[in-house]
Amino acid sequence: MDSLTFGSRASLIEYDLVVAQLATRAEDLTDLYGTFVDTIYPEKMQARANQIINGRRGAGKTHLLRRVEGRLRETFAETGILPVYVNGSDLSQKINIVSSDPITVAMAIYVQLMQHVAATIRTFVADLNQAKFWDRFLGGGKSQHERSANTIAAALDEILTSGQVRCLPAGEASDESTTLLETSANSSIGASVKLDPRTIAWAVKAGTAAEKNTKSSSVLTRRISGEVVLPFAQVSLLLGRLLQLLDDASIYILFDEWSDIDKDPQVQPYLAEMLRKTAKSVRGMYLKLACIPGRTFLATPITEDARNPIGLEEGDDIHADVDLDSIIFSGESIGELVPFFMAMIKKHVGEKIKWVRTATPELFDSFLTSFIFSGTKPFLELCHASGGVPRDFMNIYRTATTQVSNAAKTGQPRRPLDVAMIRIAARSVYQSKRASFSGKSTSQPLQLLERIYQEIYVKKNSFYFLLSEESAENETMQTLYTERLIHRVPLNFFYDPTNEQRYQYFQLDYGTAIDRLMSNAANDAYASYETSTWIKLGEIGHRFLGHGLDDEVARQKVALEAAITVLFDTAPSRLDINRRELIFDPINTAVAGLRASKARGRGKHRRG
Secondary structure, eight states: OOTTTTTOHHHHHHHHHHHHTOOOSGGGOSOTTTTOOOOSHHHHTTSSSOEEEEOOTTSSHHHHHHHHHHHHHHTHHHHOEEEEEEEHHHHHHHOOOOOSOHHHHHHHHHHHHHHHHHHHHHHHHHHHHHTTHHHHHHTSSOOHHHHHHHHHHHHHHHHHHHSOEEEOTTOTTOSOOEEHHHHHHHHHTTOOOOOOGGGEEEEEOTTSHHHHHHHHTTOOOEEETTEEEEEHHHHHHHHHHHHHHTTSOEEEEEEEOGGGSOSSTTHHHHHHHHHHHHHHHSTTEEEEEEEOTTSOOOBOOOOSSOOSOSBOOBTTTBEEEEEGGGGSOOTTOGGGHHHHHHHHHHHHHHTTOHHHHHSOHHHHHHHIIIIIBSSHHHHHHHHHHTTTOHHHHHHHHHHHHHHHHHHHTTTOOOOOBOHHHHHHHHHHHHHHHHGGGTTOTTSHHHHHHHHHIIIIIIHHSOSEEEEEHHHHTBHHHHHHHHTTSEEEEEEEEEEETTTTEEEEEEEEOTHHHHHHHHHHHHHHHHHHHHTOHHHHHHHHHHHHTTOOOOOHHHHHHHHHHHHHHHHHHOOSSOOOSOGGGGBOOOOOTTSTTOOOOBOOOOSOSOOO
């Protein structure tokens, strides 16, 4: 767009229309790759290691995994990494058993995962054939490698997706087997079922292509209870052989929504244990798990009776290498968020508008601060209000833009977004997040949120507060954090030598402050109006003349003007406050039900 039309009414209408319709979830994006803001994380995730990607909802976990998947597919010939993206929430929806036994549920989800892996690999090998990968790799022509890879991929896909799962409780040498449904029924009546990937197999139907492919793949099947079955060990062998054919490639399981695989969190460590054993059985397989802090339980805790935990031990089997919450606003570094969010807006809007896509970063920044926002201050306010969470940033920005575009439809000039508009939009988004608790004001999270609000914001006029490391692990506090009603402020700690405790800074969601800010200003203005000398003189004059003074409308007008003015001028929180006054203890016996236990173990322990 040239300088004559840049910022014109037509361009602003087009821009606002696109912003009002922006997707805030990666699942709804039409261009996952073009809208991704480059960070160091895709490179970090290429490490040949099991990794945790931590981040609250809206932090960008799905977008990151999808970007990594796309990049690895594009560069497979160079990196030798085969990506398999899987959504844990979708897997749990596909299982066909109902059981209260977490081990059985974990096994059912594991079976779905293996089926998905097999189907993805078969499609990937077919794509390699179309791209003439083997010609480049082996120097031309159809090769034995290509035929072998096709055979193995087909065998895995057909057997794992169509073959019945068989459970072998006594091991692979057993002459007895049960279906997963039968195992589930047994476990529901109290039977002791110890499931392990090495104790399952897939039945191979006689006379099918699956049986033919199995034979041609030279794998060892077993005949158990009159059926030909492919044991887990042979599935691992096939996967390993396929990776060898692909020039000793690696396979990365990009597991999204790990924390939502089942309502029962005890399912997680058992599924993690199965994946740990699978990854150890398949050379070159690595796990990348997208997790929500406070809702992730990768290993069972160590107890007197169980010294060897089940699952993936953080720091041993898997490492928390990526923390998407680390870009959350810090009081001393709000400017660090500006380039990231500027780039995010440009990429998301540029997907739909060519002149935004082709504009230089400098020109687009100028456009934003000259025409869309009334300077840099409102944009900084938006960064602050988002708590550094990309989804909240988009929601607040979209809400504020919708407000100004609706006003412009009435024929009024398009007003640039100012601080007041950002604050009102932040309040609206906060209310929608709070409503996720279904209006249950007596719920533990909302009770705790109200306590923080009353004890910190109302009494101290600060939305910053401090939590000890133990308090930060409080289960109800973790719920508020994962639902983005409070935010952790990184890199800021307060050490109190009087009790040798270290405290982490948190902040209430920005939207909590707006109502209080406006209410205080209105009440102060109302009270000031009533005590004004001029009002008193006016009231005496009216009485002398025999008139009653009815200036309630004037009082309300003054209060309203004060409430609106404070949105522009007043900082929503004090910073000059003794840090010890900001320490908050979530455990309080005066509030029923708030003695929440410390969050369950997260697998940060070591095997004995």
